[in-house]
Amino acid sequence: MTTKPAARPGRPRDEATHRAILRAANRLLHEAGYGGFSIEGVALRAGVAKTSIYRRWPSKGALLLDLYMEGLAPAALEPSGKKVRQAFAAYLNQTVERLKDAGWSNTLRSLVAEAQNDPALARLVRDKVIEPRRADGRRLLEHGMKTGEIRKNVDIDITLDFVFGAIWYRLLLGHAAVDEAFARRVTTALFKRIGNDLPMP
Amino acid sequence: MTTKPAARPGRPRDEATHRAILRAANRLLHEAGYGGFSIEGVALRAGVAKTSIYRRWPSKGALLLDLYMEGLAPAALEPSGKKVRQAFAAYLNQTVERLKDAGWSNTLRSLVAEAQNDPALARLVRDKVIEPRRADGRRLLEHGMKTGEIRKNVDIDITLDFVFGAIWYRLLLGHAAVDEAFARRVTTALFKRIGNDLPMP
């Protein structure tokens, strides 16, 4: 049962306006990057009044966060039937694939930059972006410990800091590409270390 | 031989003004964080005209970068006589010690945030902050490979991404503290993996 719009009095929000804003925001991040990203620019490109944006999102950062949540596919970081190593590789490949899109990487970079100014946004980023991923990763590693694929004495928190940290580090500091080769090397390096060296079946 | 000020014509730059600006900037980053950091605020607190700041630094980001370079101690990440593991631990402890200072961590967070807007600054950050540290780390790991302390088949680049990435990740996303416990766990996790498990002498 999809909850009906609740039928409040007054003119309802135009769903098309909502989508137009997100589309325009994405396009602007593609073309101009974070430096050229502004609410007023989004309004202009969406053919929408600035008011209509601020009616939906309380701040620039909130819009960026929604922009991230919007394009979010269900996490591949789950202990399906696959081996833990395969699940990790799949997650990394999916992440890398997404980050090849300039709009997407700009969204994330902008979100973090904005969060440095805005403690409330920083909290939201942790709660909606960082922690869910860490929870997935933690669950996967614990699953691997049960199956024997992961050593018992691995420091899970630090391992997650290594993997996610490497991605954010490359994304935000830009010293090297976040690409397929990177994904492969991370997986290899990780499992050369935390793996239990089981013979491949 | 310290190169004398070159004795150009005209009134020389006041060295005290220079220091007053850096001190005020540091203080402002302590008190107000990145959100409250502005060139005009620095000028006010330094008792200096805004002009005198822009005469020395072309942009806000350039000032932040100099603020970082200013407090920079010589890197502890060097293959002195010590074991590689000890050198790593020393570097991490030094880093953590510095990042406990709010002004210092604000400087770095602000620098990265600013660099997301400013490609020229991003380049400078890579050249002056990121790459020198990576070069130190790389040298240390290669040294360890020669002494047998580090396995030969370790992926150095990815290892550096893990270690530095974990630090930046915690610093910028703020999901967990960058403290002594973190430093210890990183060292342990790292050498549990890349170490050659030599018996301790």
Place this chain on the structure above:
DNA sequence: CATAAACGATACGATGCGTATCGATAATAA
């Protein structure tokens, strides 16, 4: 004494955030 550059003070243009106000429009409720 002439030249040249830094100094503080101040004003300025340009952006961009987020708020406020407007009449018009599209829905519900009586």
Place this chain on the structure above:
DNA sequence: TTATTATCGATACGCATCGTATCGTTTATG
């Protein structure tokens, strides 16, 4: 039908800040 209510686009505003320009003053060199 009519009253109410919320959204719509448009526009103006206050505010902060960046970075530039200008000016008279000060401190150095030649």
